[in-house]
Amino acid sequence: MSHKKWSKLLASTIVLSSVFSPLAAVATTPTAGAQVATGLEDALQQARELGLLVGDPNGEIRPNDHLTRMELAKIFCSLFQLNIEQVQSPSFADVSSNDWGLNYIEAVRKAGLMTGDGRTFRPNDLITREEMAVVLVRGLGLDAQGAGSQLKIADKSEISTWAQDAVQTVLDLGLMQASGNTFSPQQALIRQEVATVAVGVVDRPTGHVHVADGTVTIAGISYQVSESLQGLLSSTNSDVLQHARFELERDGYKIIGIKRLELQQQEGVLDAKNNVLSGSLVLKGSVTLKNLTAKGTVQVTGTAAQQGHVILENTTLASVAAKDAQVTARGTTKIADTVVNGKASITVEGNASIDKLQLAEGAGEVQLKGKLLNVVLQGNAHAKITLLDGASIQNLTLPAGVATRDLFNQYDAIKASIPMVNGSTNVDLRVYVTSNPPQVQVDRAALNLKIITATAFKNAAEVGTTPGTVPQAAYDALVQAIADATAVQNNATATQTQVDAAVTTLEQAIATFQASINQGVNTQALLAKIADATAVLGSAVVGNTTGTYPQSAIDVLTQAIATAQGFADQVDATQEQVDSAAIALTVAVTQFQQAQLAPLTVTLTEGARLDINSALGGTSGDVVLTDTQQVPFYQYNKRNIKNLIQIKRGAEVENIKYVPGTTTFEVDNAQNEKIAELSLASSTDLIQLAAATSGVNLHPQPDLTEATSGNLVFTVTEAGQVAGQQTLSFRPDETAPVLTGATYANDLFTFTASEGLATFMIPPVIQVEASTKGDFLDTISLVSGSDYSLVGGAVNSQFQIRLTGTGKSKLTIQQGSKFRFTINGYYDFANNAMNTSYLVDVDQL
Template sequence: MYLFRKQARKRISMLLALAMVLSIFSTNYFAFAAETTTATTLSDIDQSYAKAEIAALVEKGILAGFTDGTFKPGDSLTRAQLAKVLVLSLNKEEDLSGAASFKDVASSDWFAGYVGALVKSGITQGTSASSFSPNQTVTREELAVFFIRAFGWEEQAKATALETNLSDLNKVSVWAKPHVSFAYKIGFIKGSTNNDGSISFNPSGKADRQALARLAYEFVVNRATYVDKVSALNIKQPEDDKKPTSPGGNNGSGTGPTPTPNPETTTTISEPGTRSLGTVNGNVVISAADVTLKDTTINGNLTLTSAIGLGDVTLDNVTVTGTTNVQGGGPNSIHVSNSILATVVVNKSDGSIRLVLENGTDVQQVELRSGGIIQTNNAGEIGPIGLASTIPQNATVTLNGSFDTVNVNAQQINISLADGTSVGDLNVFAGAVNNAFQLYAGSSVTHLIVNAITSFAGAGIISSAQVNVDDVDFSGLTTPPVMAADPSVTEVVYSPKSFTLSAVGATRQIVLTGVREQGNIDLTQIAAWSSSTPSVAEVVYGVVKAVGDGTTTISANYGSYNIEVPVTVSVYQPVTHPTITGIVVTNGQIDVQFDQTVEELSLEHFKVTASLNGVETQLRGLNYSNGQISFQPISTYGKTLYVTVQHDENFTKFAGSQSGSIKLTGFGGKITNVLNQAVSNLTIKFRKGLNATTGDVVATVTTDAYGKYFVNLPAGIYTGEIGGEGTDYIKSYLIGVAASNVSNTNENFTAIKIPLASETRIVLTWGKAPRDLDSHLIGPAVDGEGQFHTWYWYKKYTVNGELIVDLDWDDVDSYGPETTTLRKNVPGTYLFYVHNYSNESPMTASGAKVQVIQGTDWENPIEFTIPTGADERYWLVFEFTIDENGVITFNPINKLTNDNPASGRYVNETSFEDDLEEEEL
């Protein structure tokens, strides 16, 4: 029973993962958990285009609002929320059994029954065999696919010619094109009218709650209308195709059905040579190098195991209706020729693999869960290439050939487009932060959509880029991309309309905002800015800087929209008057700098204006003291706060103005000790980047009385340094992710106290995958009878009430630290090893590290880093011996094995305490 409890509790605080994921942790996740409002009490739907539909479905009990009386019509939609609405719209009963195979859906989750019912209905089979991704946001094309399947019209959609009136149908994922086209053809979905009169759908845009309300209303109330429209099309059903049904899904969404193989039938190829198996109604496993499989149809899954090592495997004229799992193979590669594959999953621990798709091979979808090379040579139809969030940070992915769609969810990896490579649609999703793209000469991207901080470099060409977040870096490209406008923007507004600058070097921010049906977008950092007379004033990202007396016009261009702002520079005389020279804005404070000392300043000498995503905002609680203007922090997350500080109208103290801004992003969490007690007044120093343990500190925070912290930082990944000199805790590091649109408050961490002089502490840490590694220590029993074994089941070894060894922290929420402490030296030989408990991905890709701290000398630990290998379950880290005088001698092992080190040992368990809380029994 405890094993089940442990497994249920083992989770990572991931975003973004992400996605990172990062909008996946939006507060709207709970919107459908409790129906606490009625249509008449919803306070924020009057301006929604779906007001009537929302009200009707709330009254029917299909939709619900939040406990604060709002509906939040423009908020993004998760797969869990969509599952509930679809099941209620179909008038189906909840079914927990259908969700039992998903590791990310617990039976106690509010959405579990709805997910199960949706699976049983055949509308979806999850994002993989073991994941539903309930918190993943839904795109507009996915929403169309789900509803067409709910209608039961998928075959009709595939048999109908594509709609030519949608201008961006070529941007719809291959697997979703028939559904989007069909939904538009029958009038179920609507597009947006562009300035040139064309209609666009924006397939990768987020699906919001009001869009769901409108479609659900049409499905429930006006279904007969669409039945008649489909009947009028007089569609002829297609004959069966040789290709397997697409399991497709944008961003690995897996919205299509997956064939179910016969689990009783598995054919294994364990010797080199050429095989032809004909038709196999079951699974096939290849566990040897130098194998050629040809002229074979597999109605099940094909697995190329890690036993292939760095060897080669060739598939020739092979059809696989299930999933092709590639776990082995080397840089020379896995070749697939003249074959038809449904889903291909590449997951080789060290990333040293090349998958070549050639000679007319069709693949419906490829998902990379590790680094590797994907190459196409005269291939047929290659569906979306998905770079999954489980790819280890700093891994390298190389694309070589021609690809229609590439979807990126991975975080902080290196992605190369080889010479001559072409990508149609490149989508960087919200959780895919800190990735670095290298575009080699001759490579090209036709259309790029970026929703996360990313950098691009190289001589390749990006024809069109739609950037939906700040701080995307194109400076490394030889040729900058042409910036494309968001097609959902219907107009632009800006502020101020005109202004005067009174000092050379004075600045003023112009804020440009795009108006959209699903929520406004800040265009200030995206638009192209220019000054008609740079000798009067310059402009960078909307910040206008005075150069000399005169007038100029500041222009901004975004797509087909243009604005012009008249600016006058009139330097205040005398020029010796004090001048404001700069401001630094944080959330709650403005640091003000002057070119000389200004005496007796007070708040009345300042004019402070602010805007939040283009809307003028009144800063509350303003106060000035000693060069700092304080205000009440802004609670709105994800928007940019623009602030301008200038002199009062009479220039009584100083001249000039300065503008600054801050993106209201960041993350937080709680710091506890091994007893789960809050650690207060502990300083955390943050550096930018993953595992950035040296370099400039970009922010410092201190935990409050409850151990909680929150740090405002631009979107990205950060490393926080905790403990060390002057504290009671060993120096250790937490990883935090700031998302662009979601407040992440789950970056929790366990601070480990410095051991006593007589103690030895073993500290295990690892990366984001696998999600659960476990510490094991085996050593001599005090009475000489057998050995003790501490692990998560038996955390403490005591003798006559005296604590000898304990696993004082079994980490179940993050990436460690997991700590084992030897409290009393007992002579004998000890073995420490690590077990890949979850076994969801190879341990070798985890970046696991073990540190041994002896006594209070925490600054000089003995360190072990996991070696390279395949997917072994156990890491034998080290042995150590303690002699009769208490002297400890270490013997490094640092090897991987699949043999359980505890097998065959006599372990005395009579003096163990399992340390379980009563409610966990």
């Protein structure tokens, strides 16, 4: 491997060992030449090579600079490879058409990754850790609902309610980490932290998977696939790979190896088409694994209540670790080592083999079926083994002090199936052919095993002429061969030569019997799949509420069942066609089950706030919550309810429509069908709710002051049941904002108010006067538009005024010079006006 590739692999290891915990050792003052935190320099280089992070015009990465929301938008456009369109008019009031990041902001808005509060984007605000968690979950398309209830970190109370589900999800996935037991949700991020997590996402993607010829796209990130992995990462495996968790070995955006693959689907078939997997594989649920060589460990996991089940067909595996699971080896499958914990069932069929089966100390009830070469009981294991019909263990290895009899259920009935213990003949099978004292020993273990095997074939056989049955003559011949072998087995005077000859004869009889099995197309598996699919379809309910299925999904599964039945009934169908039909129906059932409508989720919209002002008097302080879209300007008396509450089913945001004459809203799906109802209520008598023409009217009582409190309660009801509820605190505000400071730099005056300012449709009126001496006896009045201009709207608590070249040419500035600003028409979110004059000292322009 080239030095370059080794560097990338090393960097990936560094990234994964330090993914995104708060960097306490990083300098807090951003500087272009700041020291990069230990172990992160390669991650920065990778981010640059991947096009995720670019330097400034001087080529500097500035690793310790804080990152703004606009800069993060650009990084996520690159990370998730979003389509960038040229935009003329921004969707946000605080984003200018001249902003360098306009197209990136619009792209992440359109993709639903960063939506601001619906009115403003805050492009120059610093991105916080909790905001990053939310954007990551959205970008990967993960379902994080309810995850926040598992948060155990010490500073959980500092995490905003709308971010808690996302924070727990990224912690579970290792995309971000806590420092000690704290997450520091409000801490602003620096560029090297974001570079680290971005590279980590490329290394360990999870989400929706789309496979095309030679490429795979995971959560929107597209990779080339090396030829050696194109069988594993192929379109036929697309369904079972959905939302799998990958850990990749890559060269840029080309996958050259898989270090770890964890499937999340509970059912499906993974056909590797003879590819080699160098890393580990984790399987859950009921999965069939075919045509794979795996050098790492294949983990099969379940629970005591619901075992995992994996069928291994024509696979070559170095190691299998099974816990509370069923493992069936078929075809030419060869497993070097299998370790069992918990409750397990191990089946070996046909020509498959397991070289060594180890029962670990955590093993419990274990069922074995088929031929096992070596079974090893580890240390203090307390397993209890049941040998099913036809099962055998060629050699059993036990630790000192453990009796074979104590390890098996019904030992006396099956002891003949265990010919060797600790490398020697099982003492319980030794038969002495001479009397006191014994001189000659005859080993009948191999004959006993052959009789058991032959009997298993006989008991499983069905006489007939259809595929899978055997002719009567072949059946009778096997019965006679078993009787002859049993006679030798029971003959106390039989010699070892006679016993060995009986083994050979019975072995030939078994081979002849197997060769006589009628061949043909076996439709049993397909018919079973059809029966299962029909049962699933029969229990499904058509509807548009939680737990029901869309009619379109019913129609698709109905057609899939009909197609499968057609192949089952087709006289000239091949085995390949029948098997493919069974797989296709399995996929159709899985997709149908995924189409079941998920529960509705009710969350507060990011940045939701409800300012209200009773001091305005009469109905001037009233607020109407409506469903109509607004222009990107704030209106105190009219708010869009979608800026306060969001209702989703899965990833789909449902529409909210006002019901005239009520205090409720209708919740509609994408097909404009009513699926639920949203009702509003006030937790305090100080806010009265009433129906209005276009929405629900909130009327503050005169007694509502900044010293009082209350909540607006949102309740979503579906099919008569409460589907979700959220509360949003009222923010009584009767205090007008005031200016607390102002600065001047690079022709810009930046003013800071005591609280956030809203951007209204009617701009504020600002007069600017300048005095060279500072006493305003030499006042120069500047002209709005030609000499100065307001820069955009207010952003949080700040607004800016730009001095033009024409305005500067009118002024002579010296020590003690001042500007006087007379400002009228700025309002806070509660409609309190800020009318003020403010002096700013300026020593030089």
